[in-house]
Amino acid sequence: MSLTVLITIISLSLLALISSVILYFIAQKFKVFEDPRIDEVQAILPAANCGGCGFAGCRNFAEALVKAETFEGLNCPVGGATVMGSVAKLLGKEAPVVDPMVAVLLCNGSPEFRPRTSKYNGASDCRISHNLYIGETDCSYGCLGLADCVRACAFDAMYMNSETELPVIIDDKCVACGACVKACPRKIIELRKKAKKDRKIYVSCSNCEKGGPARRACKVTCIACGKCVKACEFDAITIENNLAYIDTNKCTFCRKCVTECPTSCIIEVNFPPRKPRIEVQAEVVNDNPNV
Amino acid sequence: MPKTFPIGGVHPPENKITADTAIELLPVPSSVVIPVSQHIGAPAAIIVNKGDYVKTGQKIAESKGFVSSNIHSSVSGKVNKIDSIIDTSGYKQTAVFIDVEGDEWVETIDRNSEIITEVRLSGEEIIKKCLESGIVGLGGATFPSHVKLTVPAGKKCDVLIINGVECEPYLTSDHRLMLEKGEEILTGVTILMKALKVGKALIGIENNKTDAINHLTKLATIFSGVTVHALKVKYPQGAEKQLIKALINREVPSGRLPLDVGTVVHNVGTAYAVYEAVQKNKPLFERVVTITGKSLSRPGNYLVRIGTPVSWLIEAAGGMPEDTGKIVSGGPLMGKAINNADVPVVKGTSGVILLPKDESERMEISRCIRCGKCIEACALNLEPYLLMTLSEKGLFEKAEHERITDCMECGSCSYICPAGRPLLDYIRLGKTAVMKMVRERNMK
Numbered sequence: 001m002s003l004t005v006l007i008t009i010i011s012l013s014l015l016a017l018i019s020s021v022i023l024y025f026i027a028q029k030f031k032v033f034e035d036p037r038i039d040e041v042q043a044i045l046p047a048a049n050c051g052g053c054g055f056a057g058c059r060n061f062a063e064a065l066v067k068a069e070t071f072e073g074l075n076c077p078v079g080g081a082t083v084m085g086s087v088a089k090l091l092g093k094e095a096p097v098v099d100p101m102v103a104v105l106l107c108n109g110s111p112e113f114r115p116r117t118s119k120y121n122g123a124s125d126c127r128i129s130h131n132l133y134i135g136e137t138d139c140s141y142g143c144l145g146l147a148d149c150v151r152a153c154a155f156d157a158m159y160m161n162s163e164t165e166l167p168v169i170i171d172d173k174c175v176a177c178g179a180c181v182k183a184c185p186r187k188i189i190e191l192r193k194k195a196k197k198d199r200k201i202y203v204s205c206s207n208c209e210k211g212g213p214a215r216r217a218c219k220v221t222c223i224a225c226g227k228c229v230k231a232c233e234f235d236a237i238t239i240e241n242n243l244a245y246i247d248t249n250k251c252t253f254c255r256k257c258v259t260e261c262p263t264s265c266i267i268e269v270n271f272p273p274r275k276p277r278i279e280v281q282a283e284v285v286n287d288n289p290n291v
Numbered sequence: 292m293p294k295t296f297p298i299g300g301v302h303p304p305e306n307k308i309t310a311d312t313a314i315e316l317l318p319v320p321s322s323v324v325i326p327v328s329q330h331i332g333a334p335a336a337i338i339v340n341k342g343d344y345v346k347t348g349q350k351i352a353e354s355k356g357f358v359s360s361n362i363h364s365s366v367s368g369k370v371n372k373i374d375s376i377i378d379t380s381g382y383k384q385t386a387v388f389i390d391v392e393g394d395e396w397v398e399t400i401d402r403n404s405e406i407i408t409e410v411r412l413s414g415e416e417i418i419k420k421c422l423e424s425g426i427v428g429l430g431g432a433t434f435p436s437h438v439k440l441t442v443p444a445g446k447k448c449d450v451l452i453i454n455g456v457e458c459e460p461y462l463t464s465d466h467r468l469m470l471e472k473g474e475e476i477l478t479g480v481t482i483l484m485k486a487l488k489v490g491k492a493l494i495g496i497e498n499n500k501t502d503a504i505n506h507l508t509k510l511a512t513i514f515s516g517v518t519v520h521a522l523k524v525k526y527p528q529g530a531e532k533q534l535i536k537a538l539i540n541r542e543v544p545s546g547r548l549p550l551d552v553g554t555v556v557h558n559v560g561t562a563y564a565v566y567e568a569v570q571k572n573k574p575l576f577e578r579v580v581t582i583t584g585k586s587l588s589r590p591g592n593y594l595v596r597i598g599t600p601v602s603w604l605i606e607a608a609g610g611m612p613e614d615t616g617k618i619v620s621g622g623p624l625m626g627k628a629i630n631n632a633d634v635p636v637v638k639g640t641s642g643v644i645l646l647p648k649d650e651s652e653r654m655e656i657s658r659c660i661r662c663g664k665c666i667e668a669c670a671l672n673l674e675p676y677l678l679m680t681l682s683e684k685g686l687f688e689k690a691e692h693e694r695i696t697d698c699m700e701c702g703s704c705s706y707i708c709p710a711g712r713p714l715l716d717y718i719r720l721g722k723t724a725v726m727k728m729v730r731e732r733n734m735k
Binding site: 117118121122123125127128131132133134138140213 | 374383656713720
């Protein structure tokens with residue numbers, strides 16, 4: 001009895017020893033060299049796997065970073081300057097300064113301003129609605145309101161506002177990965193440069209039609225009147241295809257165009273309230289000796 | 292046993308409410324809107340200006356390129372403006388707005404109702420006449436007829452097929468036309484045969500229209516080469532490939548045209564339009580439209596001028612019922628809901644259906660239960676559930692491999708799905724994406 005046990009133990013141990021020796025040599029023969037820095041870089045990256053860098057996930061991007069000679073054109077929008085800085089330090093390279101961006105919706109056509117002229121009853125998917133017809137409103141450029149962008153967002157940075165029927169972007173959560181930009185069939189989400197205190201001034205409209213038909217479909221549309229272009233002292237505004245566009249590189253946030261716009265399609269965000277101009281008059285009234 | 296196509300198909304309730312209502316002449320409205328793109332292919336170029344006086348039948352837009360068609364004014368009056376409108380396709384496009392003044396026809400049109408059966412024009416002259424008169428396929432696809440009549444070198448056509456199937460529920464415009472204009476249609480068929488240089492023509496009619504079958508069979512005895520065939524009622528028998536299979540048992544391969552199997556299919560409505568163009572010199576500016584709906588007080592078949600607002604048609608049919616939930620232009624399966632009642636009737640409008648609210652809402656979407664009914668219903672042997680999933684996930688290469696571009700969008704799968712899944716919605720999306728992909732690949 002004890003002999004059987006002994007034979008079993010010895011034979012199995014021998015078998016294990018032989019296999020391990022074979023496996024060792026095979027492993028040596030087929031060894032794939034992998035730069036250990038890839039793992040280190042990957043550990044620094046945010047592991048969001050959002051694809052915002054243009055690569056298939058963080059691992060793929062880490063490989064590209066290690067292989068790359070310069071960091072030109074390589075950027076992790078999620079991690080931003082801090083992550084790219086530490087990766088650059090690790091690899092002994094320099095990270096170019098990339099401005100942080102944020103997604104902005106170029107449509108302000110809530111039902112209040114852009115009346116619904118039909119009811120869409122098909123599958124709840126912007127792509128399908130876009131493929132099928134002009135949409136629930138008479139504007140063939142604006143938001144369809146079926147939330148393809150919200151579903152595409154991996155950072156919970158978007159939600160649908162039930163009142164305006166438009167998606168809302170939460171600036172603090174948006175990492176500018178561009179998933180929503182790709183998801184939108186009408187191409188009305190733009191990545192714009194982030195400014196101080198998250199301030200924004202932009203033309204919230206995508207309608208390329210002439211003033212008349214555009215205005216008939218929506219009250220807050222850009223009619224390409226050119227008033228903002230004249231008001232801007234910094235040549236930051238251009239009109240192309242019946243649509244004004246504000247260049248973030250030239251805009252100084254003076255807000256002159258905002259008050260000039262007759263359809264209020266230029267929007268200012270995160271600014272302190274303007275000083276009411278009637279204040280001066282109020283003082284005059286108080287000075288009246290009759291009071 | 293009447294013939295039919297072997298694979299797939301569905302049989303929705305027929306609801307042919309207006310089958311016994313004779314074609315009526317719809318009064319000319321006070322203004323019409325004529326879109327410049329009423330056909331497949333390049334939009335026509337407008338040749339009139341604002342303020343111009345046009346006569347009924349006068350050309351107002353010229354065809355641009357080979358696959359395109361002329362557009363004629365359907366009324367006499369002044370061009371009010373040229374502007375964009377949302378038409379039955381659901382998109383914006385350019386249209387000519389005309390304010391009606393009287394009804395003065397172009398002098399060359401023969402308005403005598405006498406039937407001329409003798410065909411004087413040669414084959415080439417007939418094709419030219421079709422192009423000149425703006426004839427397009429009136430079954431709904433609106434493909435320019437002169438293109439279909441021009442047999443390219445190296446191809447041969449030995450039999451003409453005439454589509455009198457009208458497989459869509461509700462619609463009866465072709466049915467009424469066959470009953471009331473039988474002789475004209477058969478003359479039209481003879482004209483088409485002459486243009487195509489074929490000696491044989493088969494008219495396929497589903498056997499829910501026995502009166503039309505009997506009527507045309509009796510008339511066809513005096514027209515040589517024309518025979519009438521009864522077909523079993525099954526949707527989508529009116530689709531070219533299915534009709535060819537049912538009538539002459541030839542199969543059009545994937546991605547090919549009927550001409551590749553030696554045949555051409557034309558609709559009975561087109562045959563009538565060809566008759567009018569060739570024998571009466573009358574361009575295509577009016578067509579028979581079925582206006583129907585369960586709650587409509589006076590549904591019927593009307594001879595309508597192109598450009599007439601749908602609302603005018605509804606008014607003639609007794610006004611819009613209270614419970615209307617959706618207005619569909621075309622048949623209930625392949626037609627499209629329209630944005631508003633002001634869109635104009637175009638060459639492809641075979642019918643207008645006013646669906647009550649309870650019938651117009653979609654079913655609630657639930658999960659696929661893998662019953663396979665969509666596969667059974669597909670007349671092209673596709674797997675709709677798979678194509679939908681691939682399109683939804685954006686896997687367009689795989690969808691192409693699964694032959695998504697073969698889909699003719701008949702809607703049988705969506706109709707039959709017990710889970711109310713938007714199969715065709717997604718397949719259409721995938722088809723567009725794949726076709727774009729293929730175009731880009733061919734460009735390289």
